[in-house]
Amino acid sequence: MTPTVASSTSFFKLRTARGTLGLKTAPFILMQLSVLFVFTTHFSWGGLALCLGLWFVRQFAVTGVYHRYFSHKSYKMGRVTQFFMALLAVTAAQKGPLWWAANHRHHHGYSDKDEDFHSPRHGFWHSHWLWFLYDESGDYDEKKIVDFAKYPELRLLDKFWYVPPTILGVGIFLVAGWHYVVWGFFVSTFILANLTYSINSITHVIGNQRYFSNDDSRNHWLFGLLLLGEGWHNNHHHYQQASRCGFYWWEVDITYYIIKLMSFVGLTYDLKPVPEAVLAEGRENDRARRAARRAGARWQPAPRANPRRPLSQATAGA
Secondary structure (H helix, E strand, C coil): CCCEECCCCCCCCEECCCCEECHHHHHHHHHHHHHHHHHHCCCCHHHHHHHHHHHHHHHHHHHHHHHHHHHCCCCECCHHHHHHHHHHHHCCCCCCHHHHHHHHHHHHHCCCCCCCCCCHHHCHHHHHHHHHHCHHHCCCCHHHHHHHHCCHHHHHHHHCCCHHHHHHHHHHHHHHCHHHHHHHHHHHHHHHHHHHHHHHHCCCCCCECCCCCCCCCCECHHHHHHCCCCCEHHHHHHCCCCCCCCCCCCCCCHHHHHHHHHHHCCCCECCCCCCHHHHHHHHHHHHHHHHHHHCCEEEEECCCCCCCCCCEEEEECC
């Protein structure tokens, strides 16, 4: 993707093959560069603990609330819980719940096709950062999120999404000082952001495909751990309705464990399970992969056109 300077009628704009980069990118770039403030202070275990704690809580808010709740409705919450969980998620500084979910639903409708906003087929940096920095990405298709856009409190959060993270950062500074705002907000938010973006840029490139999903989504155990379960991405693309992405007991899915714990006290309910047919298909595909590996063949999942068609196919080669 080669950027070209826009016409003189556009001030400080670069046009690329996928969109236009303008001054609206400045806050995001500054937010990313703010991680360098770590060199203005010292290391402390307290700072690291605050960094990891705020990363973990907000990472769950992105994976469990923005993704599995607002985007996929894989479980339910009451309206009050819904608002406060959305408020927590907004502190992640990844825009509002309506914008996030509408764009994610669009992604699943066109995954790794030309219409996909953030497919790595268009380049790593496009899928990792650039897609949401384009001027054209500021809006979203409201028709994709009418189920949640009916709530005025969510529309308010969506419009003023930058206020909660600002309050969080300022609050840490006022309570604990510069050292802790650097570790607890700037470093934490940098880690949170880039781990989240890696789902688009990396887990459609590396890992294994257990299921045929008609796209490049893959499972990767390391990102399953780092992203609190989101790294079981091919599972998710194959069956999006489930409240868990780690379909089997050995696939660690911390986001699901938290959602399940919340259900014990009534904060969440109607968690959608993985159908047994989907689990059986996965087990059969895993057996086929192992058999192909022993035979020195390359295995890839194939679609099931009918019950008699094999679940997978192996092709000769490394």
